[in-house]
Amino acid sequence: xxxxxxxxxxxxxxxxxxxxxxxxxxxxxxxxxxxxxxxxxxxxxxxxxxxxxxxxxxxxxxxxxxxxxxxxxxxxxxxxxxxxxxxxxxxxxxxxxxxxxxxxxxxxxxxxxxxxxxxxxxxxxxxxxxxxxxxxxxxxxxxxxxxxxxxxxxxxxxxxxxxxxxxxxxxxxxxxxxxxxxxxxxxxxxxxxxxxxxxxxxxxxxxxxxxxxxxxxxxxxxxxxxxxxxxxxxxxxxxxxxxxxxxxxxxxxxxxxxxxxxxxxxxxxxxx
Amino acid sequence: xxxxxxxxxxxxxxxxxxxxxxxxxxxxxxxxxxxxxxxxxxxxxxxxxxxxxxxxxxxxxxxxxxxxxxxxxxxxxxxxxxxxxxxxxxxxxxxxxxxxxxxxxxxxxxxxxxxxxxxxxxxxxxxxxxxxxxxxxxxxxxxxxxxxxxxxxxxxxxxxxxxxxxxxxxxxxxxxxxxxxxxxxxxxxxxxxxxxxxxxxxxxxxxxxxxxxxxxxxxxxxxxxxxxxxxxxxxxxxxxxxxxxxxxxxxxxxxxxxxxxxxxxxxxxxxxxx
Numbered sequence: 001x002x003x004x005x006x007x008x009x010x011x012x013x014x015x016x017x018x019x020x021x022x023x024x025x026x027x028x029x030x031x032x033x034x035x036x037x038x039x040x041x042x043x044x045x046x047x048x049x050x051x052x053x054x055x056x057x058x059x060x061x062x063x064x065x066x067x068x069x070x071x072x073x074x075x076x077x078x079x080x081x082x083x084x085x086x087x088x089x090x091x092x093x094x095x096x097x098x099x100x101x102x103x104x105x106x107x108x109x110x111x112x113x114x115x116x117x118x119x120x121x122x123x124x125x126x127x128x129x130x131x132x133x134x135x136x137x138x139x140x141x142x143x144x145x146x147x148x149x150x151x152x153x154x155x156x157x158x159x160x161x162x163x164x165x166x167x168x169x170x171x172x173x174x175x176x177x178x179x180x181x182x183x184x185x186x187x188x189x190x191x192x193x194x195x196x197x198x199x200x201x202x203x204x205x206x207x208x209x210x211x212x213x214x215x216x217x218x219x220x221x222x223x224x225x226x227x228x229x230x231x232x233x234x235x236x237x238x239x240x241x242x243x244x245x246x247x248x249x250x251x252x253x254x255x256x257x258x259x260x261x262x263x264x265x266x267x268x269x270x271x272x
Numbered sequence: 273x274x275x276x277x278x279x280x281x282x283x284x285x286x287x288x289x290x291x292x293x294x295x296x297x298x299x300x301x302x303x304x305x306x307x308x309x310x311x312x313x314x315x316x317x318x319x320x321x322x323x324x325x326x327x328x329x330x331x332x333x334x335x336x337x338x339x340x341x342x343x344x345x346x347x348x349x350x351x352x353x354x355x356x357x358x359x360x361x362x363x364x365x366x367x368x369x370x371x372x373x374x375x376x377x378x379x380x381x382x383x384x385x386x387x388x389x390x391x392x393x394x395x396x397x398x399x400x401x402x403x404x405x406x407x408x409x410x411x412x413x414x415x416x417x418x419x420x421x422x423x424x425x426x427x428x429x430x431x432x433x434x435x436x437x438x439x440x441x442x443x444x445x446x447x448x449x450x451x452x453x454x455x456x457x458x459x460x461x462x463x464x465x466x467x468x469x470x471x472x473x474x475x476x477x478x479x480x481x482x483x484x485x486x487x488x489x490x491x492x493x494x495x496x497x498x499x500x501x502x503x504x505x506x507x508x509x510x511x512x513x514x515x516x517x518x519x520x521x522x523x524x525x526x527x528x529x530x531x532x533x534x535x536x537x538x539x540x541x542x543x544x545x546x
Contacts, residue, residue, distance in 0.1 A: 003445065007354025007366070010347050010416065014369050017413040021384035022372075024391050070284060077281045080274075084529065091521050096288055098470050098517050102494050103510050106502065107291035110298075110306035117294075117307045148288065177273070198375075206377030209476075209495070223379050230481060236387060243383045247376060254375055 025247075028240035042241035049225060049242070053249070056221040059136060060204035063143035067151040067200045068193065070144070075155035075192070076185075079162075090156060093149045101146050105213050108145065112138055112214070134216035142210035143200075150199040158192030159185070190260075198254050206246060222246055292514060299507035306507075316508040323505060326490075330509075333473055333490040336404075340411035341468035347412070348419030349461055353449070355420070356427040370417045378414075382481030385410050389482060402484030410482040411475065415468035422464030426457040 032039040046053075078089045096104065111117050112132040122128040132138060162185060170180045208223030215221075222242060229239030294306055299317070303310035320326065355366055373381055385406070393401035434456065438448035454461075476491035483492055497506055 003357045004354050007351040007358075010351030010354070010420075011366065013347065013413070013416070014366075017385065017388070017409060018369060018372050021381075021388040024387045025380075025384045027391075028387050073277050074281045074284050077274075077277045087525055087528065091525055092285060093288075095517060095521060096292065098474055099292060099514060100474065100476075100491060100494055100510060102476060102491065102498055103295055103506065104291045106498055107294045107306065110294065111291070113307070115307065120307060145287070145291070148284070202375065202377050206379045208379065213498070223377075226379055226383060230383060230386060236390065239383060240387060243380045247380050250375070250377060 022247075025240045025243055028237050029244045031237055033235055033237045042237050043245075045238060046241060046245055049222075052220055052222055052225060053245070055136075055219070056205050056223070057249070059140055059219075059221070060143060060201050060207075063140050063147065063204045064151075064197045064200045066140065066144050067148050068197060071148055071151035071155055071196065072189075072193075075152045075159055078152075078156050079159035086160065090153065093152050093156075097149050102209060105142055105146065105210055108138075108142060109133065109213055112141075133214060134219075136215075136219055138214040139211050139219050139221075142214040143204040143207065146207075146210065147200040147204055150203070151196040154195040154199060155189060155192040158189050162188050194257050194260060198257055201253065202250055205250065292510075295507050296511045296514065298504060299511040301504065301507075304501070304504055316504045317512075319503075320505040320508045320512075326493075326505070326509065329488060329490045329493050332487060336407055336411055336489060337469050337472040340408055340415050340472045341465050344412050344415035344468050345419050345461060345465040348416045348464065349423050349457070351416075352420050352423035352427060352457075353453070356424065370420055373414050374417050374421075378475075378477040379481075381414060382410070382478040385413070385478070386481040400484055400486065402482060403486040406482045406484070407479060407487060407489070410478050411472045414475070414478060415472055418467045418471060419461070419464035422467065423457055423460040426460030427453075430456040 029042055030038055030040070032041065078086055078093075081089065109116070113119065114129045114131075114133070116132070118132060119129040122130065166184050166188075167180055170184045175183060205221075206223045206226075207221060208227040211219050211221045211224055226239050226242050226246070229235045229242070297309065298306040300312050300314070301309050302313040302315065355363055358366070386402075389401050389406045393399065430453065434452050435448050438452045439445065443451060474491060475489075476495060479489050479492050480495065483489065494506060497503065
């Protein structure tokens with residue numbers, strides 16, 4: 001009975017600093033900038049930002065899909081190596097996650113710029129300069145680069161838990177390697193796919209730094225608009241309304257994905 | 273097929289590491305442009321160690337990371353033990369709330385806390401409420417779920433009879449916790465604390481929204497730096513941090529390896545005895 005009380009400080013803390021702040025977001029989203037009175041104006045304003053919302057969703061969906069296509073074979077390869085190699089390789093996947101993503105993104109600017117490394121190399125062959133930066137492609141590349149480890153790790157942690165005996169059983173029953181993959185490995189890795197996609201999609205759809213550095217004014221994302229409401233043109237009410245819409249949007253997307261995965265959310269948890 | 277996959281994996285690792293290698297090379301460059309290597313120099317490292325503001329910012333980051341991960345580890349471990357002893361419904365409600373900071377995008381967490389602090393500041397008529405305190409609160413908040421999600425599985429794996437045995441042998445529940453339970457869940461506590469520490473040290477987005485001019489951490493200042501033409505000593509700092517983190521990770525890996533080998537040999541010995 002007593003041990004339940006141990007979680008009391010945590011519960012109070014989470015109410016104060018997780019639930020109440022979300023309530024405050026609601027409050028600001030429905031309050032007028034100047035008078036603080038109830039208004040729907042902030043949310044009604046969202047209509048003008050529809051293209052930005054759509055662009056954010058489409059760019060981050062593209063990034064999630066590319067991460068899945070790139071990450072899946074890598075995770076599979078790692079899961080097939082010796083345990084020592086596995087540990088070393090997953091460490092190499094984790095390491096970039098611990099380094100400043102600001103500077104790593106900045107390095108991509110140096111690579112992709114008109115006078116950047118790639119264009120300099122190409123000019124030796126008389127090509128270019130190619131427009132590699134300040135477009136949708138560069139923003140997607142930045143997202144893929146930053147969030148690829150978040151796709152590989154949950155995929156790997158699900159694949160490595162697949163029981164070898166299941167694969168052997170499938171082989172004994174006459175499956176060739178392609179069938180083993182299609183009938184055993186892939187279905188069992190679905191929870192990892194679901195959690196990988198949501199771990200890439202959520203930060204990608206709300207990013208603002210990547211689009212600031214690799215994009216242009218034509219690639220403004222939701223995150224950019226929210227950031228500017230708090231740090232530039234100070235309108236916290238509009239920013240709160242956008243955050244609210246973003247939250248609902250992610251809630252729906254993650255809900256749909258979890259529906260596909262039939263609640264296997266704990267399987268893909270990333271732990272060191 | 274396996275060979276193709278191996279080559280593909282190597283290419284992906286190159287893709288992941290090229291930008292970091294570039295920054296490391298840039299730290300030895302006497303010019304300021306990453307794209308043009310002028311000549312080798314160690315001057316940037318000298319500049320870095322003479323820059324007292326950057327080192328002070330690093331100290332700020334470390335203070336916040338140590339304090340927030342310590343507090344989150346203690347509060348989170350206690351909470352995990354409490355949640356573990358709860359009934360199904362209560363537990364799933366609390367775990368649902370625990371997942372909010374994990375599923376919510378960081379920008380929303382940052383904005384919601386910034387608005388809360390602005391609101392409190394407005395009520396208490398404090399103008400400059402953002403600073404050390406708000407930053408620490410925010411970091412503890414986003415660290416807590418990592419601790420809980422690392423400790424909970426270890427509590428589930430633990431044999432409940434162990435605790436019962438300790439209680440039967442006359443331990444008070446507190447003694448049972450410190451003599452038995454804590455040793456069983458220690459790996460979870462440690463990995464939770466470590467994750468919290470690295471998350472906190474590297475956090476930019478949430479810190480950016482809840483920090484004031486009074487107390488700034490390194491990632492936030494790096495963001496301010498990247499708006500202007502960047503000073504190459506930042507690359508030197510990046511390279512040093514890369515080296516430190518790489519060393520720590522390799523060490524951890526070796527320790528784990530030794531640990532699992534030890535376990536394997538003791539298991540083998542146990543087997544032989546039988």
